[in-house]
Amino acid sequence: MNALMDLIAEQGYEKTTVQGILDRANVGRSTFYAHYFNKQDLLLRGFALGRLGHDERADAESPDAPNLTALFAHAAQMREHVKGLEGSQAFEVAVQLTLEDLENSFQSWLEEVAGGNVEEPPIWFLARMALP
Numbered sequence: 001m002n003a004l005m006d007l008i009a010e011q012g013y014e015k016t017t018v019q020g021i022l023d024r025a026n027v028g029r030s031t032f033y034a035h036y037f038n039k040q041d042l043l044l045r046g047f048a049l050g051r052l053g054h055d056e057r058a059d060a061e062s063p064d065a066p067n068l069t070a071l072f073a074h075a076a077q078m079r080e081h082v083k084g085l086e087g088s089q090a091f092e093v094a095v096q097l098t099l100e101d102l103e104n105s106f107q108s109w110l111e112e113v114a115g116g117n118v119e120e121p122p123i124w125f126l127a128r129m130a131l132p
Helices: 002-011 018-025 029-035 039-046 049-055 068-077 079-083 089-113 123-130
Strands: none
Touching: 002 018, 002 039, 018 029, 018 039, 039 089
C-alpha cells in the first residue's frame, strides 16, 4: 500500500503500474496477485476509511461512538495521495466506498445506542447526509 501511495503522489494513478508497485515494494508478482486482483483492488482496500474509524473506536472519547478522529486523521494523511487520483475511475469508486463505510459506521452506532431498534437512520441523519 505504501508503494502504491508513494507512486500515486509522484506520478498519478494512471501512470502507476503494478510492475512499478512491485519494484518499489520489493514484492514478487505472484505474491501481489495472491492478495490483490490489480492496482485498483489494492487501492480500494486501502481506502476503507470507515472500517478504520470503526475498528479503532477504543481511542474515541466515547466507546459507543464511531472514531471519527481516526477516520479524519487518516483522510488528512491521504491528502497528497488523493490528488494523484482525481479524475480517475478509481477515485470515484474510492469516494463511494468511503461514503458507504461511513454510513455503515453510523448505522452500527445508531443501532448500539438504540439497543438494536433502528431499522432506518433517522430523517435528520438522512437529510444531513444529503447536504453537499
